[in-house]
Every structure is written in structure tokens, then in C-alpha cells.
Amino acid sequence: MDAQEAKRRKLEAKMGGGPPPSFPSAVPVPAPKAPKPEPTKQAPPAPAAAEEEADPFVCDANDAVSFRLVRTAADMATAEPFEPEFTHQVFREDETIFGFRDLRIDIFQSAHLFKTYVKVRFAEKVKSTLNPADDVVAALRAHFGEEMMTCEKAFLETLEADKHARVPAGGGEIVAAADAAVGDGAAKAVDVIRAFRLSDAAVYPWHARFEPLILFFIDGASAVDSEDDNWTLLCATRHEYASDAERAAIVSGASDGAPGAWSMVAFATVYAFYQYPDRKRARLSQIVVAPPFQRQGLGSALLAATRAVSVKRDFADLTVEDPTPQLRRLRDVADVRALGARPAIAAAVAAAARNAAALSKEDVEAYGEKARAALRCPAAVKSEARDALKVCAPQLARCWEALLFLFAKKASPQASDSPAAAAFTELVVRRLRKQHCADAQRDAGAKRVYHSDAALFASGGNEHLGAEKAFVMTKHGRGRSGGQAPDLEEGEDKQDPAEVLAEYFHETMSNLAWLASAAKI
Numbered sequence: 001m002d003a004q005e006a007k008r009r010k011l012e013a014k015m016g017g018g019p020p021p022s023f024p025s026a027v028p029v030p031a032p033k034a035p036k037p038e039p040t041k042q043a044p045p046a047p048a049a050a051e052e053e054a055d056p057f058v059c060d061a062n063d064a065v066s067f068r069l070v071r072t073a074a075d076m077a078t079a080e081p082f083e084p085e086f087t088h089q090v091f092r093e094d095e096t097i098f099g100f101r102d103l104r105i106d107i108f109q110s111a112h113l114f115k116t117y118v119k120v121r122f123a124e125k126v127k128s129t130l131n132p133a134d135d136v137v138a139a140l141r142a143h144f145g146e147e148m149m150t151c152e153k154a155f156l157e158t159l160e161a162d163k164h165a166r167v168p169a170g171g172g173e174i175v176a177a178a179d180a181a182v183g184d185g186a187a188k189a190v191d192v193i194r195a196f197r198l199s200d201a202a203v204y205p206w207h208a209r210f211e212p213l214i215l216f217f218i219d220g221a222s223a224v225d226s227e228d229d230n231w232t233l234l235c236a237t238r239h240e241y242a243s244d245a246e247r248a249a250i251v252s253g254a255s256d257g258a259p260g261a262w263s264m265v266a267f268a269t270v271y272a273f274y275q276y277p278d279r280k281r282a283r284l285s286q287i288v289v290a291p292p293f294q295r296q297g298l299g300s301a302l303l304a305a306t307r308a309v310s311v312k313r314d315f316a317d318l319t320v321e322d323p324t325p326q327l328r329r330l331r332d333v334a335d336v337r338a339l340g341a342r343p344a345i346a347a348a349v350a351a352a353a354r355n356a357a358a359l360s361k362e363d364v365e366a367y368g369e370k371a372r373a374a375l376r377c378p379a380a381v382k383s384e385a386r387d388a389l390k391v392c393a394p395q396l397a398r399c400w401e402a403l404l405f406l407f408a409k410k411a412s413p414q415a416s417d418s419p420a421a422a423a424f425t426e427l428v429v430r431r432l433r434k435q436h437c438a439d440a441q442r443d444a445g446a447k448r449v450y451h452s453d454a455a456l457f458a459s460g461g462n463e464h465l466g467a468e469k470a471f472v473m474t475k476h477g478r479g480r481s482g483g484q485a486p487d488l489e490e491g492e493d494k495q496d497p498a499e500v501l502a503e504y505f506h507e508t509m510s511n512l513a514w515l516a517s518a519a520k521i
Contacts, residue, residue: 056101057126057133061087064103065216069111069292071260073156076108082291084216090139099126099133107140108155111263112237113162114209116148117155143212163260167237168206170253172196175305177251180238181296187240190247191265191298193305198224198231198269207233210264214288218324224269224285234305236266236289236298265293268302272315279316282306282390287327299327303334310390318390331395332511333518336402338389340521348381349403353411356404356420364422375404375427397431405512406521432504437497 065087068079087095097103102123109116118140126133141148149155172194180189196203204226214221224231239257241247249255256262266289272280284306289298310318320331339345355374363371377400385391391399404424 057124058096058098059100059103061091061095061097064097065105065107067107067109067216067291069263069290070108070159071111071263072159075111076156079108080292081106086216086219089215089219089221090143091134091136097134097136098131100124100136103136105136105140109210110159110162112167112260113165113206114264115155115158115162116144116209117152118144118148118150119152120150143215145208147209166256167194167262169196169200169202171256172203172235174251174253175234175308176301178297178301188242188247189238189240190250191301192237192239192251193301194235194237195305195309196233196235197229198226198233199229203233207267210267213290214286217288217291218286221286224271228271230272232270232272232309234268234270234302234309235264236302238263238265238293265290266298266302268306270306270309272313275316280313281392282310282313282315282318284318284320299330300334303331307334307338307390311388315390317386317392319392319395329511329514329518332399332402332515335389335391335395335399336406336515336519337521339385339391339396339399340403340406340519342384342388344384345381345403348378349400349407352376352404353407353420356423359419359423361419361422364419364426367426371423371426375423394435401428401431401508402512402515402519406516406519409516428508429501429505432508433501436504437501 062084065084066081067084068076068081070076070079091097100122104121106119106121107116108119118137120136137150149158173196174192175195176193178191180191182189198204198207207226211223214223237256239250240261241250241257246255246257250257266287268287269285271283271285273283275281284303287299287302289302307318320327323331340349352375359371359374377396381400382393382396385396385399386393401424404427408420408424
């Protein structure tokens with residue numbers, strides 16, 4: 001297991017983790033093939049990194065860096081610190097910093113406007129001119145901008161000057177509000193979800209100050225184009241209040257509460273892109289909850305706000321760009337609950353379950369139109385999910401399976417070898433095969449293209465093509481009239497499509513079992 005995979009699993013466990021390794025299933029699950037045993041390899045010699053770990057002037061950047069969100073000078077010492085999950089996008093690729101012994105990098109940010117102060121401390125710094133210490137401040141300034149401060153006095157003066165600052169751009173468009181899930185004894189607070197046009201002159205400088213957080217908490221993160229009018233910024237701001245009247249003023253947008261009593265605690269970015277001929281689709285690009293405020297329902301609140309904005313602006317549907325496993329599960333729970341709460345959709349799920357229960361073993365084995373139609377998602381459900389909830393087609397296919405699974409768990413569970421269970425298995429397998437195994441022989445068309453690592457042999461004036469890679473194409477003799485293109489031997493490393501399908505099926509059924517316990521519909 002490489003370092004990035006180990007870190008991903010550690011983060012997933014910290015954020016709630018995946019479902020347990022096995023769940024009781026209402027359907028039989030084909031076991032994936034055991035991997036071929038690999039020949040025993042001799043342990044490689046100790047890498048150079050082992051020597052670096054012993055070097056007192058090489059430190060782990062993840063351990064050296066800590067963040068604090070502060071509102072007053074007193075918070076500088078008392079605010080809860082939190083560490084980054086990733087630093088390779090800011091410092092060295094192996095997430096180390098060279099040139100310091102006992103290095104500490106404290107990043108203080110004002111909790112509302114996210115103005116940044118960096119304090120660097122160390123016991124000793126290398127004095128070599130041939131191999132100088134890493135320029136830590138320059139590396140951070142490249143992302144936090146020129147206004148990043150390194151003088152504590154200047155930062156404290158900025159905190160005092162910004163004490164009365166209100167939410168930028170007049171507070172934006174208020175999408176939702178709910179009482180904050182704070183601990184016992186904490187001040188009463190309300191979370192307000194606001195929508196902003198990111199290209200607004202009062203918004204993008206604010207966003208630019210907290211956007212660098214994604215580099216420390218999202219692997220492979222990239223900045224968005226703040227000058228593009230198609231970007232919407234959703235922010236969750238938390239406001240402390242002392243009375244119901246003050247809360248009402250905050251929720252209406254008339255007030256932000258007492259001076260210095262609000263914070264920006266989570267944000268998301270949504271892009272509206274063109275859909276032929278005259279519609280737009282919403283794509284959720286990033287969603288970040290500041291670590292001190294995680295596990296308080298803010299991620300779900302931002303997802304719900306994204307849906308609300310998509311409905312209000314009449315987007316065609318809502319998609320998510322490259323979701324993490326945590327976000328995918330959060331989205332699944334939200335969509336399944338929203339779909340199951342609609343009477344027409346719930347009735348359609350029940351009707352499909354009844355149709356499946358009426359199938360015979362012969363119906364499922366033949367898998368003709370009767371078996372396919374039994375659990376098919378009706379067109380009316382597709383229209384309602386898209387128009388009312390903005391659920392896109394691929395997500396609806398997954399949620400429809402989840403609703404069927406949940407209905408079967410709540411109703412009288414049938415035997416795992418029943419025709420209804422077999423029909424459900426076939427429904428899931430066919431979706432997974434279409435999504436993940438399109439190159440399997442049964443799904444191939446009249447042509448197949450095989451890419452090669454070999455370079456083209458280029459001559460006769462075509463030497464400029466020498467860097468291009470070769471490929472092989474096979475074609476069925478019947479051409480356009482149909483037929484299957486010949487399959488080529490690709491070596492022992494080619495993974496068996498059936499094995500791939502079994503792995504995805506196991507993962508899907510585990511997720512469904514986890515969803516059954518989490519959705520609670």
C-alpha cells in the first residue's frame with residue numbers, strides 16, 4: 001500500500017469510513033476471484049527516505065503545519081488547532097520540508113474574512129548556500145496571496161479593524177437557515193446558507209482567501225476561475241445570537257449579529273454549464289467543511305442548498321464532479337431520502353417490488369421483457385426525479401436500486417434464491433456491466449482499438465510522428481451490417497471482466513446495506 005492510499009484510508013476512517021467489510025444481503029453475491037499469488041520478492045534496500053527521516057533538518061510537513069480560525073486576540077492561544085491532510089500541493093511532493101529542525105508553521109486565519117497570518121518557528125536552520133532551506137513563506141504566499149501577513153502585530157490590528165465587518169456582497173442570497181448543532185453550554189448560533197455570484201467584485205477576493213484550504217484537504221484540488229460568471233459560491237456562515245429577535249434579524253439578512261460573532265464555516269462551488277439546446281446543468285465542483293465544524297450537518301446542508309438553487313434556477317439536473325467516497329455516500333443518503341419522500345415515487349417502488357415478486361424462476365432465467373419490465377424505473381419517476389429534485393440519470397439509476405433494496409428490507413424479506421432477488425441481482429449487474437465493463441466481449445462493437453506503448457516507426461518525411469504511440473484496430477468482416485470485432489490476446493495482466501464485475505457488485509451491495517441503515521426512510 002503506497003503512502004497516498006494509506007492516507008486516503010486514514011482520512012476515510014476519520015470522516016466516518018466506508019461500510020463494514022461485509023453485510024447480510026437480500027440477494028446472492030458472487031464471490032470475486034482470489035488474486036493470483038505473486039512470487040515472493042526480496043525486500044528492497046532501505047530507500048533514501050529512511051536516511052532523510054533520520055536527518056533532523058527534514059520534517060514531515062503534515063506534522064509541522066497547523067491551522068487556527070480566530071476572531072479575537074484571545075483566540076490566538078485558545079482556538080482549536082487542526083492539521084492538514086495533504087501538503088504535497090504546497091510543499092515538496094513527498095510532503096517534507098528541508099532545512100529546519102523542530103519546525104512549526106502556525107497558520108492563523110480570521111474566522112469570518114479569512115485574512116491570513118503565518119508564524120514560522122524553528123530551533124535551527126541550515127546555513128548552506130549550496131543546499132539552502134526551503135522557502136516556507138514563499139511557498140505559502142504563492143497560494144494565500146501577497147496580502148498574507150507574517151507580522152503578528154499587523155494581524156491583530158487587522159482583527160480589530162475587521163471586527164464590525166459584515167458578510168460580503170450584502171450577505172448574498174439567503175438559501176436556507178437552521179440552528180447550529182453546537183455542544184452543550186455553547187452560545188446559541190444559527191447557520192445561514194448563502195449563494196453568491198463568484199465573479200462579484202466583493203466576493204472573489206473573499207473566496208480567494210479561503211480557497212487555498214482545498215489544497216490541504218482535497219487531493220488533486222485545483223482553483224476555479226473566479227472571472228467566469230457561471231460559477232456560484234455557496235457559503236455557510238455561523239452567527240451567535242442572544243435573543244429570538246436577534247436570530248430573526250440574522251435569518252432575514254438585516255443583521256449579522258453582534259460584532260465579531262459570525263464565522264464562515266463551510267463552502268461549496270457550483271458551475272452552470274450549457275446543455276443543448278437552451279438549458280443549463282449544475283455541477284457541484286467542491287465542498288469543504290472546516291475541520292472544527294465537521295460532523296455537524298453542514299455538508300448535508302450545503303448539498304440541500306445546492307439542490308434548492310438548482311430548482312430555483314431551473315437547471316436541467318445536478319451532477320457532482322469526481323466525488324470522494326464520503327461525498328458520494330452523503331449524496332446517496334440525501335437523494336434516496338428525497339426520492340422516498342415523494343408519494344408517487346414510493347408507490348412506483350412498491351409496484352415494482354410486487355411485479356418482481358410475481359416473477360417465476362423461468363422468467364428470470366430467460367430475462368425477457370417481463371423480467372426486465374418488473375424492476376425497470378418508470379418514465380414518470382425519471383421525469384419527477386429530474387424536474388422536482390434535479391437528480392441526474394446515472395444517479396437515479398443507483399438510487400432506484402437503493403429504493404428497491406430498502407423496500408425489500410422493510411417488507412417481508414424473501415429468500416436469497418427467490419426469483420425477485422435474482423431479478424434484482426440482474427438489474428444491478430447489467431448497470432455495472434454497462435458502466436464499467438464496456439470493453440468486455442459481449443459489449444464490444446464491430447471495431448476494437450488496442451493501444452500500445454511502442455512508438456510509431458516514422459520515416460519518409462513523417463519523422464515528427466516518431467513520438468506517437470502505435471495502436472492496433474480489429475474490425476468485423478461484416479462491417480456496418482453488425483458483428484463482433486475479434487478480441488486480441490493482451491497478456492496475463494489483463495483483468496478478467498467477470499472478476500471486475502464481481503468486485504463492483506460486492507462494493508455496490510455493501511454500499512446498499514450501509515445505505516439501508518443510514519437513510520432510515
